[in-house]
Every structure is written in C-alpha cells, then in structure tokens.
Amino acid sequence: MIKPSESLVRPLSITEALREAARDLATVSMTARLDTELLMAHSLGIERDALLLGSWGEKEAPLSFFEAIKRRKQNEPVAYILGYRDFWTLRLTVTPDVLIPRPDSETLIETAIAYFREQAFLPENILDLGTGSGALLLAALDEWKDAKGLGVDASPEAIKIARLNADKCGALPRVEFKIGHWGRGIQQKFDLLLCNPPYIARDAMMPADVLHYEPHLALFSGDEGLDDYREIIPGIPSLLTERGIACLEIGFDQAENVSMIAKETGLRSRIFYDLEQRPRCVLLSR
Template identity: 50%
Template sequence: MRAALAAATASLTPLSATPRLDAELLMAHALGTTRNDLLLRHLDAPVPETFAPLLERRLAHEPIAYITGTRAFWTIDLAVGPGALVPRADSETLIEAAIAHFGARAPRRILDLGTGPGTLLLAALDQWPQATGIGVDASEAALGYARANADALGLAPRAAFATGDWAAKIEGRFDLILANPPYIGTGEQLPAEVRDHEPASALFAGADGLDDYRRIVPDLPRLLASGGAAVLEIGWTQADAVTGLASQHGLAAALFRDLGGRPRAILLT
C-alpha cells in the first residue's frame, strides 16, 4: 500500500494541489475506513482491487468528494454528489464571521440562501444547538442531499428546506442569514474538476459574477432581525463591489478573510 500511495501521488501531482491527500482519501474509501485509520493501521496491507478504478476517476478530474460521497465541513460531515456544490474549507469563514458577530449570544432563526447540500445551515445549527433554520435552493438535487444530511446529523427537527428563488418567497425575520451564491464571471476559467462536474448554476453569475448579489442584497433589510447579521461569501476581488451594493441598501459591511488571507466573506448589519 505504501508503494501504491506513492505511485498514485506522483500520477495525481499534475492535476491536484493535494495529490498525497487525494491518494490517501481514495485508498481509505477503497478500504471502507477513515484516512486516520488507514495511516495508523493499514499501510502494509495489500492494495484493495477497488482502488485503481477510484484513482482513474480522479485522474479524469472528478472531484474527490463526488468519488467518496462525502466532505468534511466545520464540525460536520456532509454527503455530496453530482448536482450539489462541493463544500470548500474557505466557506468556513462565514461561520467564523457569524461567531465573531454574535459572541456569547446565539442566533435563534437562521436562513441559508443557496443551501446546496445544507452546508452552511447545518454547520450553523450544529454550532448553535438552540437555533432553527431554513435552507433555500433552486435545485431539487441539492435539496435532496440537504435533507439527507439533516437526517444523518440528527438536525432534521430543527432544519426545514424549501425550493426557492433566493429570498423571493421568504417571510419573517432572521437573526443570521448566510449565503454562498454563485460569484464567478461567465468568462472566467475554472479547473476541469469544477467546470466539468459541479453544477454551473451554483458557479456562474453573469459577466462580472455579481448578478446574484444584486438579487440577494436588496431583500436583506426586510429579512434581518434587530441585532442580526447577514454573511455572504464573495470572490476575492469582489469586496468593494458587494460593499458598495450593500451601502446602497443601508447596510454596513465588515470584511473577513480566509486562511489564505484573501477576502472571503462580507458581514452586513
């Protein structure tokens, strides 16, 4: 297995920023175990026959999360697959921004616009055990994953999901509004694993990547409860544009950066 992992790492290096991690995750999946268990107990075991087909899928640029069917995010593990945006570690910045805003307080009602497989809503509900929330998405495929994830995590009693066009049919006020909308311009280049596999509707938002912010931000003043906050993920070049849009609607903005130091989230109050 050590030799197989080394060879897989070498073959994955031209297409992945994390070739060794990819190889280990695929091997653990082939074994039906965790990566930690693989590294601690199985490195001298025979290579399972199921490993080679998994590696071929990755070499064809299929996302690791689609191959293994799961992705860790914040404190939870989420089932993911075709039709749902793969959760990214950078999106954890939104949860960190919300924690910074609320401090010792806790949001009671949470709205996640464009919930995908339930990523932000379920992470927030796990963070704040007394909260309830609604996840909205235009994709029935994504909502299927979201509902299954809520059930698997024991969060279904506190999570509702609805098919919707952003906040168009949402009523009431929320302490915390989360959104990771599409923000990639239609002319921008993407890695093959994203471009060829993840849903375009969750990626692209017009020529400048700002179309969906223009839909979401005007609704925020009517949806935010007193003392609440909306946290939106942004592309790293979009802070000024989204801040300016928020200002037009009477919202104050604070910028949060991801672990790479790039602008990643705008908190609006």
C-alpha cells in the same frame, strides 16, 4: 498509470500503490498525495488517520482503489468519488447535484460565531439562501443548538441532499428546506442570514474538476460574477430582525463591489478574511 490488470499480474502493496498513484495524479491534482491517501482509506473502509497510523503498508491494495484513481485521473473531484465532504464539525453527503463545501466557506461560520459572542443574544432563527448540501445551515445549527433554520435552494436535487444531511446530523426537527429563488416570498425574519451565492465571472478560467463536474448554477453569475449579489442584497433588510446580520461569501477581488451594492441598499458592511488572508466574507447589518 496504474491499471487494475497490473495488480492481477503483480499485486501491489498499499505503499507501492500509493506511491505510483500519487505520481500519476500529479498531472491533474495539486494535492495528489492527499487524494491518494483519502481514496485508499475509502477503498479499505477506514479513515485516513487509521491508514497513516496503522500497519497497512505491506497489505495488498484493493482493486477498488485503482478504479477510484482512474476516476480522479479524469478530473472527477475526490469528494464526489468518496460521496462525502467534511465541513466544520460535520460529514456531509455530496453528489454532483451540489457544490462541494470548501474550508474557505467556514469563514462565514467563524464570522457569525465571533459576532454573536460579542452580542447580548444568540441567533434563534437562521436562513441559508442557496443552501446546496446544507453545509452552512447545518454547521450553524450545530453551533447554536436551540436555533431553528430554513434552507432555500432553486434545485430540487440539492434540497434532497440537504434534507439527507440534516437527517444524518440530527437536525431535522429544527430545520426546514424548501425550493425557492433566493429570498423571494419569504415573510419570516431571521437573526442570521447565510449565503454562498454564485460569484464567478462567466468567462473566468476554472480548474477542470470544478468546470466539468460541479453544478454551474452554483458557480457562475454573469460577466462580473456580481449578478446574484445585485439580486440578493436589496432583499436582505426585509429578511433580518432588527439586530440580525447577513454573512455572504465573496470572491477574493469582490469586497469593494459587494460593499458598494450593500451601501446602495442602506446596509453597513465589514469584510472578514479566510485562513490565507483573502477577503472571503462580508458581514451586513443595518
């Protein structure tokens, strides 16, 4: 593995450091080259595109890069090392207090956009249950500039991160965040409800970077991964306007079970797929 001390003896160029770091990370990451490029760009204070397109290869690799690689080699997620994650059109601050937003979750935004495009109205009030970093809510507010939003999370630390991101995105005048437990105690009704609840079974095998670093409160949900759906879905009808919808993220094998929970609540369900054609979003309506 590359060590900072080695660069003091024989400085490595950026090209050499990227090559050796990617080799080191191959044992812990399926995206070793991408990880190294992101971490190198961050260490240089530039974007990855600028690193790839610029004339950086022969310059000396900064010491901060080797420290970042050391952290990644210990399975720390790249997003936590960088301190941010890009989601939809936004760059969001992330810390170990919040789940790292993933491209799969963008399926919920795509689904909502497609739905309202077919309707004669746009969402005016948006609710995000388990808001975490605020990713889903802030992405939706970025799409519908006249809408207002409420983000709810059980974690005070997550609420702080969500507010920080709302401020960075210029959404604070239109959004409110509060500590709460799913939809409990909310009297207002919403045109769009977004939720990425915990849906991983308690004993499921998980990658080390997820298991050891991301908040378990946002990951695990009972023996089958369904406990939170059973709590959230029965409360959805009282949270929606007459034409409102809910978009919930689901695990790849949960479409049937979640749809059954919805049916028992009197809601209709439609399943939408992510880019890898896996069931990812259930759209619920009256």
